[in-house]
């Protein structure tokens with residue numbers, strides 16, 4: 001009986017893994033297509049930190065390259081920042097087993113950050129700045145035409161909210177951008193993928209994960225709080241995170257307040273009715289625009305009454 005149960009459980013697990021694999025490949029393919037992230041002849045440098053997200057990114061891109069109608073090269077790059085206890089052999093061993101070209105860049109940014117940031121202060125911003133500069137240089141040296149990062153849907157949404165809450169800006173995390181030095185195109189092929197799915201995929205594929213806490217730095221508390229809030233919302237209202245992501249691709253400048261994006265000053269009535277036009281006084285909640293519930297009686301005006 002136990003053997004039968006085990007076999008059924010194994011079949012179910014294989015079915016679920018196959019379903020998840022299809023979903024991940026579909027979403028990554030869609031993001032790559034929507035933003036023209038990878039083109040024929042590209043050499044894509046995949047930044048591999050050793051966390052679940054970058055592992056999944058490399059894994060999915062390797063599989064996609066096998067089936068893609070275009071030809072592109074992949075090279076995995078890990079920056080060994082010389083953090084105490086960093087298991088330096090884990091990634092090279094894994095990458096060799098995959099047969100993917102790779103480069104390990106050894107740079108002791110850990111000591112630099114430690115000596116420049118006072119004890120108890122967050123080290124992340126200097127650490128990221130140093131890392132970014134090094135990765136740009138490595139991309140140039142390797143002749144990479146694109147730099148792929150493992151940020152996912154939840155990162156994009158959390159960044160949007162953080163910029164609103166703490167930076168007073170309506171600004172997210174783009175799926176594709178030109179780097180600040182103007183030299184590189186950075187892509188985020190996991191832009192449509194939920195973090196939960198990456199966790200499940202990492203578990204299924206048994207990636208050799210390297211914990212990101214080796215530097216001993218406290219994680220950014222504000223980001224953690226927003227992340228927890230988004231997760232809680234998603235639990236209460238499934239689909240909300242996807243809605244927020246979709247909202248980022250349906251921006252209506254005429255209904256925001258940025259005078260650089262919409263000519264509010266020169267706006268004039270043009271006298272031409274537009275059935276799709278603005279309804280000005282009504283609630284714009286999409287649900288409120290549906291027919292009113294049957295229980296609401298139409299208001300009848302009576303003579304002499306307001």
Ligand code: SF4
Pocket residue numbers: 123124125127128212215216217219
């Ligand atoms: S958590 Fe540590 S390794 Fe990661 S960015 Fe911050 S300081 Fe750097």
